[in-house]
Amino acid sequence: MALVEIRDVRKTFGKTEVLKGVSLDVEEGEIVTIIGRSGSGKSTLLRCINALESVDSGEIRVEGQQVHAKMPDLKKFRQRVGIAFQAFNLFPHLKVERNITLAPLLTGRIDKSKARALAEDVLTRVGLADKIDAWPEQLSGGQQQRVAIARCLAMAPHLMLFDEVTSALDPELVGEVLKVMEAMAKQGMTMILVTHEMGFARNVANRIVFMHQGRVWEQGPPAKLFANPETPELASFIASAK
Numbered sequence: 001m002a003l004v005e006i007r008d009v010r011k012t013f014g015k016t017e018v019l020k021g022v023s024l025d026v027e028e029g030e031i032v033t034i035i036g037r038s039g040s041g042k043s044t045l046l047r048c049i050n051a052l053e054s055v056d057s058g059e060i061r062v063e064g065q066q067v068h069a070k071m072p073d074l075k076k077f078r079q080r081v082g083i084a085f086q087a088f089n090l091f092p093h094l095k096v097e098r099n100i101t102l103a104p105l106l107t108g109r110i111d112k113s114k115a116r117a118l119a120e121d122v123l124t125r126v127g128l129a130d131k132i133d134a135w136p137e138q139l140s141g142g143q144q145q146r147v148a149i150a151r152c153l154a155m156a157p158h159l160m161l162f163d164e165v166t167s168a169l170d171p172e173l174v175g176e177v178l179k180v181m182e183a184m185a186k187q188g189m190t191m192i193l194v195t196h197e198m199g200f201a202r203n204v205a206n207r208i209v210f211m212h213q214g215r216v217w218e219q220g221p222p223a224k225l226f227a228n229p230e231t232p233e234l235a236s237f238i239a240s241a242k
């Protein structure tokens, strides 16, 4: 059984069908990068996987469990499936430690005595152990995004979704965030990520999925997909992304 099973998923907003029958399996430990033009449905697909949106038809299963916005144990489910966005959404009125430990404490994953050690552990993994007592506004954009990723890691997710997490960053800050994601990939985290960073997609992903007009248009190993695109749509996307 794949960790994520997506079967013929359709999703419509108003009159626009945004996902037109998407099927995709992601195995445990796999790094899958979704690429495609703006509006092709990449974010909507990620949001459906995390139950931030419900599918209209078809089915998504994560670890065998059917996912939808009204699933009974939604909170528990979201602990297992972390998502990070372009906007980091740190709580500005809470220090870094508290940003990280709030959810694990509220959900009872840890008790108070373990909070600081947990924050230290996940901050070490993103290279920011020395920022545990900082306020978000004292950090650079890249550092804030790494704290946001650390906050996800604090819930010990089984699957991580990343939606263009480097798109809002100044170019010189992109590398440090990609490095953190690469380290997570090496440690075996299952990851589905949407990115414009083609170098990262090429070097780190096991598989590239090209979405076009609400469909999985083409997919395969990065080397093959970039060197020999089978469809003119992917060929022109690759040319425009260079």
Ligand code: ADP
Residues within 6 Å of the ligand: 013, 014, 016, 018, 036, 037, 038, 039, 040, 041, 042, 043, 044, 045
């Ligand atoms: P991508 O991430 O590939 O750029 P999205 O999944 O964000 O694409 O969006 C696909 C299409 O769905 C776009 O046309 C967008 O305007 C539309 N869309 C996304 N979310 C909503 C929403 N909540 N309400 C209405 N339309 C939406």
Ligand code: MG
Residues within 6 Å of the ligand: 042, 043, 044, 163
């Ligand atoms: Mg998007």
